[in-house]
Amino acid sequence: MKTISSRDNPLYKELKHLAGSSQARRKAGRTLLDGVHLCVAYLEKMGLPPLCIVGETALLNEEVSAIIQQCSDSHTQCIVLPDALFHALSQVEHGVDILFVIDTPEIQQPSRLTQSAVLLDRVQDPGNFGSIVRSAAAAGIKQVYCSAGTTFAWSPKVLRAGMGAHFLLEIFEGVDLSDLLGRADIPVIATSSHADKQLYEVDLRQPVAWLFGHEGQGVADDLLARASYRVSIPHLGDIESLNVAASSAVCFFEQVRQQTSAK
Amino acid sequence: MKTISSRDNPLYKELKHLAGSSQARRKAGRTLLDGVHLCVAYLEKMGLPPLCIVGETALLNEEVSAIIQQCSDSHTQCIVLPDALFHALSQVEHGVDILFVIDTPEIQQPSRLTQSAVLLDRVQDPGNFGSIVRSAAAAGIKQVYCSAGTTFAWSPKVLRAGMGAHFLLEIFEGVDLSDLLGRADIPVIATSSHADKQLYEVDLRQPVAWLFGHEGQGVADDLLARASYRVSIPHLGDIESLNVAASSAVCFFEQVRQQTSAK
Numbered sequence: 001m002k003t004i005s006s007r008d009n010p011l012y013k014e015l016k017h018l019a020g021s022s023q024a025r026r027k028a029g030r031t032l033l034d035g036v037h038l039c040v041a042y043l044e045k046m047g048l049p050p051l052c053i054v055g056e057t058a059l060l061n062e063e064v065s066a067i068i069q070q071c072s073d074s075h076t077q078c079i080v081l082p083d084a085l086f087h088a089l090s091q092v093e094h095g096v097d098i099l100f101v102i103d104t105p106e107i108q109q110p111s112r113l114t115q116s117a118v119l120l121d122r123v124q125d126p127g128n129f130g131s132i133v134r135s136a137a138a139a140g141i142k143q144v145y146c147s148a149g150t151t152f153a154w155s156p157k158v159l160r161a162g163m164g165a166h167f168l169l170e171i172f173e174g175v176d177l178s179d180l181l182g183r184a185d186i187p188v189i190a191t192s193s194h195a196d197k198q199l200y201e202v203d204l205r206q207p208v209a210w211l212f213g214h215e216g217q218g219v220a221d222d223l224l225a226r227a228s229y230r231v232s233i234p235h236l237g238d239i240e241s242l243n244v245a246a247s248s249a250v251c252f253f254e255q256v257r258q259q260t261s262a263k
Numbered sequence: 264m265k266t267i268s269s270r271d272n273p274l275y276k277e278l279k280h281l282a283g284s285s286q287a288r289r290k291a292g293r294t295l296l297d298g299v300h301l302c303v304a305y306l307e308k309m310g311l312p313p314l315c316i317v318g319e320t321a322l323l324n325e326e327v328s329a330i331i332q333q334c335s336d337s338h339t340q341c342i343v344l345p346d347a348l349f350h351a352l353s354q355v356e357h358g359v360d361i362l363f364v365i366d367t368p369e370i371q372q373p374s375r376l377t378q379s380a381v382l383l384d385r386v387q388d389p390g391n392f393g394s395i396v397r398s399a400a401a402a403g404i405k406q407v408y409c410s411a412g413t414t415f416a417w418s419p420k421v422l423r424a425g426m427g428a429h430f431l432l433e434i435f436e437g438v439d440l441s442d443l444l445g446r447a448d449i450p451v452i453a454t455s456s457h458a459d460k461q462l463y464e465v466d467l468r469q470p471v472a473w474l475f476g477h478e479g480q481g482v483a484d485d486l487l488a489r490a491s492y493r494v495s496i497p498h499l500g501d502i503e504s505l506n507v508a509a510s511s512a513v514c515f516f517e518q519v520r521q522q523t524s525a526k
Contacts (some may be wrong), residue, residue, distance in 0.1 A: 127390055131506040140499025159482060161506070168500055200520050234523055236403025237431055243394040244422070246512035253496060253513040254520070257463050260497055262375065 001067070001078045007085065014100065015053065019089040022152050027106075031154040033100040034092050036063045040110055041164030042100055043067065055086035055097025064098050091156055100109045103181065106156040109145075109172045113184040116207040116255070119142035119177055120150045121223055122214040123244060130161020132212070137165035139252035140259075141210075146174040146182035175212070184209060187228035190219050191247055193240070195232035202231055204255040212244050264331070264341045267348070275348065278316065278364070282352040285415050288367075289385055291525055294417040297355050298364040298446065299326045304427030305363055311337045318349035318360025327361050327472055366419045372408075372435045373522035374446040379470040379518070380406035382440055383413045384486055385477040386507060392416065393424020394508035395475070402515035403522075404473075408438040440474070447472060450491035453482050454510055456503070460497035467518040475507050 004012050017024045018032060025031045033049070042195070043047060051057055052071045059080065060066045070157055081089075086097045097179040109215045123129050129151050133144055146153060181188055192251075195248065206224045213219030213229055224230060233242065233250055242250070267275050278289045281295060288294045294300070303313060303326070303487055308460055309433055315334045321327045322343065334341055345351075349360045381399045386392050392414050409416060416434045444451055452465065453474040465471075474490055476482030488494060496505065505513070 002315075050406075077454055131509050134502060135505055135509045137500040138496075138498045138502040138505055142500075157404055163502070163503055163504075168502065200524065233401075234519055235401045236522070237400045237405075238520055239397060239401040239426070239428055239431065241426075242401055242512065243508065245506065246394050246398045246508055249509035249512045250516040254516075256497060257517070259499070261463065 003080045005082055013090055022155055024076035028103055029104050031104055032156050034156050035095045039067055039098055039100050041167055045167035048076045049100035049102045051101035052076050052078045053099050054080050055083045057083050058097035059114050061096050080147055091185055107170055113209055116141045117209045119209055119211040120146045121177055121219050122147055122149040123216055124151055126151050126157035127161045128245040130158045133162045134166040134246045135249040135252050137168040139256050144169050144171045146172050146173045147177045164195050181226045189229050189231055190224050192230040195230045197231050199231045199254055204258040212248050215244055266343045268345055278352055285418055292367050293364055294367055295419050296415045297353050297419050298358045302361055302363050304430055308430035310341045312363035312365045315339050316362050317343050319347045319518050320346050321360035324359050331454045346476050353482045361424050370433055376472055380472045382472055383409045384440055384476040384482050385410055385412040387414055387478055389414050389418055389420035391425045391508040393421045395511045396425045397428040398512040400431040407434045409436045411437050416449055427434055438496035444489045452494055453487050453490035455493040458493045460494050461497050462494045462517055467521040471515055475511050478507055
């Protein structure tokens with residue numbers, strides 16, 4: 001285990017750059033997993049990371065020791081930083097100071113849409129994106145397709161909100177959703193206030209693709225027009241719409257309800 | 264309409280203090296509604312505010328003009344600020360520069376729990392809180408009870424995430440939830456991974472109170488033990504839990520589904 005104590009250390013400077021810039025993370029194909037929960041989820045689902053960074057004080061933490069133990073039997077490089085240097089890399093307040101540097105997966109987009117999936121059209125908020133993939137993974141959905149203009153799936157904020165869901169999903173970014181809709185072998189369902197049907201009227205026992213849009217503007221008109229159904233979630237109160245992460249959870253778990261009660 | 268152009272103006276200093284400090288907002292019983300959507304929702308549901316603040320450039324905006332028109336026929340004080348001074352009050356980026364200063368409602372907590380409600384035990388994140396009340400209001404729920412240690416219901420961040428739901432709800436803060444559970448005339452349902460039943464097995468056609476807890480720790484054990492049921496949302500994927508706002512939306516709209524399909 002190596003200690004870095006200078007801010008001018010080249011590796012530290014590279015980490016600082018990765019931590020601070022979405023552009024840098026995309027370019028390097030690397031990102032940071034912040035905190036014990038995400039690191040443990042990564043170890044369980046994906047294996048060992050190339051790099052493990054720990055704050056000095058966190059060395060005393062039992063969970064951290066266990067993680068370092070796992071990493072030290074491997075090719076993972078472990079680095080200890082003084083707490084102040086660690087905190088400059090992390091967006092987590094009051095957390096335990098451990099993070100992994102990981103390579104973001106490069107996966108080939110399937111040529112056709114054949115299994116239950118989530119399609120995100122310019123969803124902006126990292127917290128929403130993370131909550132959506134967390135709910136999707138819990139509902140047994142395995143694929144997420146993101147349009148250009150959707151927030152970066154592998155930013156530390158999205159990863160934190162996703163709580164490990166990323167490691168259960170195939171996430172495709174920069175997808176031409178309009179093109180994808182033309183290659184869908186399953187119904188594509190968009191939520192919209194201008195809806196053909198209510199959510200609860202749709203048969204969800206078969207695979208479907210769920211299409212959700214931008215927080216303010218919703219799904220783009222051309223995509224909305226090409227969806228198989230536009231469904232609304234019935235409201236009993238005088239509120240225009242739900243938060244997109246709330247709305248997606250309602251849809252995914254209505255699908256779970258129908259799938260599990262059909263058994 | 265009055266223009267304030269000095270940072271040393273006493274009213275401006277008071278606004279800056281309100282904008283920057285949750286403590287100050289609680290003490291003054293006042294808060295800020297930021298942006299066109301919230302201001303319009305307030306006008307529709309609550310009436311005219313004591314104070315309306317506009318950035319100079321936003322005076323050219325049609326929606327802002329319409330709002331100022333409504334306010335100017337009344338006792339509402341309208342203030343114009345140079346854009347830079349306005350931006351120091353607002354947390355909204357790329358928004359239209361208008362905000363209302365409003366009095367937070369003081370309402371008497373009912374002595375018994377008799378209608379569908381949401382009980383929040385130390386929910387921390389303003390975005391989660393806002394999303395929960397937005398979903399609750401959309402689901403026709405009218406009361407929200409918050410324990411001490413729950414994030415302040417009337418902070419600008421919560422209000423923005425709530426998207427006007429606050430004006431459809433009675434929100435009680437600093438509530439002793441343990442005491443309230445002893446005065447419940449309806450079932451209290453908590454979500455928990457240690458559950459008696461699955462959500463979909465519970466009859467929700469009658470009023471129920473939903474109990475949700477802290478993002479990391481969940482509902483406190485003593486409250487969980489006193490709930491009428493502990494329910495789980497069935498998962499089909501290997502994810503520990505949902506985000507609390509996602510989970511609450513699933514619960515509220517399962518209630519809506521049962522209520523509307525029972526008709």
